[in-house]
Amino acid sequence: SYELTQPPSVSVSPGQTASISCSGDNLESKYASWYQQKPGQSPVLVIYEDDKRPSGIPERFSGSNSGNTATLTISGTQAMDEADYYCLAWDSSIAEVFGGGTKLTVL
Amino acid sequence: EVQLVQSGAEVKKPGESLKISCKGSGYIFTTSWIGWVRQMPGKGLEWMGIIYPGDSATRYSPSFQGQVTISADKSTNTAYLQWSSLKASDTAIYYCARRTDGSYSFWGQGTMVTVSS
Numbered sequence: 001s002y003e004l005t006q007p008p009s010v011s012v013s014p015g016q017t018a019s020i021s022c023s024g025d026n027l028e029s030k031y032a033s034w035y036q037q038k039p040g041q042s043p044v045l046v047i048y049e050d051d052k053r054p055s056g057i058p059e060r061f062s063g064s065n066s067g068n069t070a071t072l073t074i075s076g077t078q079a080m081d082e083a084d085y086y087c088l089a090w091d092s093s094i095a096e097v098f099g100g101g102t103k104l105t106v107l
Numbered sequence: 108e109v110q111l112v113q114s115g116a117e118v119k120k121p122g123e124s125l126k127i128s129c130k131g132s133g134y135i136f137t138t139s140w141i142g143w144v145r146q147m148p149g150k151g152l153e154w155m156g157i158i159y160p161g162d163s164a165t166r167y168s169p170s171f172q173g174q175v176t177i178s179a180d181k182s183t184n185t186a187y188l189q190w191s192s193l194k195a196s197d198t199a200i201y202y203c204a205r206r207t208d209g210s211y212s213f214w215g216q217g218t219m220v221t222v223s224s
Contacts, residue, residue: 001169033210035152042202042217043144043152048210086152090209095166096142101151 004087004099011105018074020102022087025068030091032070034063038083046085047072074104082106109133111141111203111215118221119193126189127218129203136184137161140206143177143188146217147199157206158186193222 004024012018022032032050035043045054047063050070060075070089074081084103090096114128129141142157156167160179167177179186186203201218204211 031209035211037152042214043204043211044214045210045212048208048212052208054212084151088154088210095168096154096157097168098144098152098154 002089002097004089004097006085006087006099006102008100009103009105011107012074012077013107014079015076018077018081018104018106020072020074020085020087020104022070022072022089022099023068024070024089024099027068027070027089028065030089032063032065033088034061034070034072035086035088036081036083037086043086077104077106079106109205109213111205111213113201113203113215113218116219116221118223120224121195121222122192123222124189124191125193125220126187127201127220129186129188129215131184131186131205134205137181141179141186142204142206142211143175143186144202144204144211145171145199146202147196152202155188155201160184160186193220195222195224198222 034047036046037043046061050065051063062073064071084101086101087099110132112130137160143155145153155171156177158165158177160181176189204214
């Protein structure tokens with residue numbers, strides 16, 4: 001079965017850039033999306049179709065997908081960005097699968 | 108305003124059956140896929156399966172195929188997730204979410220299911 005691998009945790013200082021990776025076999029051939037989940041809340045979509053930002057999501061959130069790795073980048077990270085982040089990939093052959101999640105800590 | 112309102116928390120015993128719901132409003136329910144996602148206590152998100160309410164086409168994750176049934180009633184704009192015989196390991200929060208542009212753009216509030224003897 002298809003698997004997506006994320007680092008369990010990433011730490012960043014306020015105002016710096018955070019990068020969260022998501023690795024899977026030939027991931028660039030599939031669409032990746034990213035979800036933010038804060039404690040006790042439902043997930044929120046922050047990036048879809050690799051690099052598109054939904055309305056209402058701050059410009060500091062961006063995404064890319066190349067080779068075997070999709071990346072979520074948060075520029076000028078703020079304390080409010082501290083959360084768990086999950087990638088999701090889909091295509092017709094695998095249906096859909098989530099990565100294991102990354103806990104972002106803003107120190 | 109798009110809304111997905113899920114049914115309330117459930118406490119069940121092992122072996123019992125259960126059907127939880129997800130009611131959509133604010134959009135044309137039959138034209139967007141609805142997915143179900145499990146989150147076990149303290150763990151990550153797991154994709155379970157998806158349904159297209161327009162024709163009830165479904166797809167399941169291999170991990171959940173045969174373990175749950177996903178259905179929809181387009182007359183009431185409601186999607187369902189059901190179990191015929193619950194296990195303690197089914198204890199989790201279950202989310203429904205609307206799928207657009209290959210991603211889950213809107214999520215329900217979640218339904219907590221507790222299975223305990």
